[in-house]
Amino acid sequence: MDVQRLLIFREIARARSIGGAARSLGWTQPAVSQHLRHLERQAGTPLVLRRPRGVQLTEAGQALLRHADAIAARVQAATEELEALVQLRAGTVRLAAFPSAGATVVPAAMSLLAGRHPHLDVRLREAEPPQALDLLAAGDVDVALTFAHAGETPAGTEEMVRVPIGQDPxxxxxxxxxxxxxxxxxxxxxxxxxxxxxxxxxxxxxxxxxxxxxxxxxxxxxxxxxxxxxxxxxxxxxxxxxxxxxxxxxxxxxxxxxxxxxAAGVRPRVLYLLHHREADQIPAVRGALGALTDIAARACRAEHAAPPG
Incomplete structure (x- = not known):
């Protein structure tokens, strides 16, 4: 059965009239009547009895209403869950990072992300770049923080987005x-x-x-x-x-x-964030990428501002 028609039928049952359902939905009464007729044809039996002052549910209509109520509840739950994910009030990000970044950049980024979106769940796995790439390719993580030495071809495949976010002298x-x-x-x-x-x-x-x-x-x-x-x-x-x-x-x-x-004449290694194409359209992943990029940029500014010692 068409879910939309079930929800329209639910409005009819709650309003006890086709006109009341039309007003509630913001539709015309003929449009609501047409959807009801289609649903009754699908059901193979009348769902309501038309009365001068409204409608009365048949036994089949009462049975279907119980299912329509359950479907409406699940649709509402799905809507609320999706809204929470889109608004970053929920969501999980799985991150792989090499050890020294895992001990410095990542905790700072996780702390920043927790301040921005306290309900996100960020999960970290320590992995050297080759292993992190394998985890990303297998779908076991959403984002991989890796590095490449000067002269190396950065890890990744054509299916992945590779974003340089800073240098590590x-x-x-x-x-x-x-x-x-x-x-x-x-x-x-x-x-x-x-x-x-x-x-x-x-x-x-x-x-x-x-x-x-x-x-x-x-x-x-x-x-x-x-x-x-x-x-x-x-x-x-x-x-x-x-x-x-x-x-x-x-x-x-x-x-x-x-x-x-x-080290004179030794170029720094470059830090990269890798993720699958279009993964940055997922709000939780996009938030994590932003936090990692911001922290890496701060680290680079601090590095340029003060000599090593």
């Missing part, structure tokens, strides 16, 4: 006692550390470290490999290595035993 990290530890605000060339032992990171970060060192004229002696930036700094603080770490990792956790200097 790479810093040389040394023991505080190292002869090159100062001055903190002056860029240091990688070549000055050619004889040092190095700590690498994840597979992609280690590959970028090798490329950067080779561009500086040497092959790095990478003695340690870990994507745990706390462990990397602990090794460096004890004089066991030097390293090249992103600023976000240093913002997330800073070992007091390390010194940090800008």
């Amino acid at each position: 790479l810093r040389l990290v040394l023991p505080r006692s190292h002869p090159c530890a100062e001055p903190a605000d002056v860029p240091l060339h990688l070549g000055e550390l050619a004889q040092e032992k190095w700590a690498g990171g994840c597979e992609r970060c280690t590959a970028h470290l090798r490329q950067a060192c080779e561009a500086a004229g040497f092959a790095p002696d990478i003695r340690h490999g870990t994507d745990d930036y706390v462990l990397t700094q602990a090794l460096i603080a004890r004089g066991l290595a030097v390293g090249l770490l992103p600023q976000l990792a240093l913002d997330a956790a800073r070992d007091p035993g390390v010194a940090v200097r800008p």
Whole structure:
């Protein structure tokens, strides 16, 4: 049966007249009568008895009214739920982010989003960019926060939207006692550390470290490999290595035993938000993208305003 006609029939039953239903709906009486006739043909039996002062429901009409009431209640519930989603009074956003962003950018963005839309439910999964892309492709997350080193082709497919939202500078990290530890605000060339032992990171970060060192004229002696930036700094603080770490990792956790200097000639990595095409038309996703973009922009402004130290 046509749902609209059922709801029109419900108005007739409530008003106890076709004219009353027409006034309630803002329609003409002939239009309401026509819908009632169509519904009765579909039902195969009269639903009302026409009386001089209105209508009286038949037994079939009384039975159908109970279902029409239930349908009206579900339609109203659906309308209210959709309005809540559209007005960001409800909704869920699933986000994947790499660890250092998950410890810095994402909590700030979630806090900002909670202030703007307190009833949104944001769920975070930690994942390096390749894994985050897999989660996005599989539909397990709505948004992926990833990065790409200078010279890399950013992750993504033609079916995905890729939006750059900021830069994450790479810093040389040394023991505080190292002869090159100062001055903190002056860029240091990688070549000055050619004889040092190095700590690498994840597979992609280690590959970028090798490329950067080779561009500086040497092959790095990478003695340690870990994507745990706390462990990397602990090794460096004890004089066991030097390293090249992103600023976000240093913002997330800073070992007091390390010194940090800008890396001369090393371009920053770029942060990207990825999502499926048209996903930004979903209000909850659009709100999350806005909060992440705003926080990343603030972080970039703060980074340009103050030197590392």
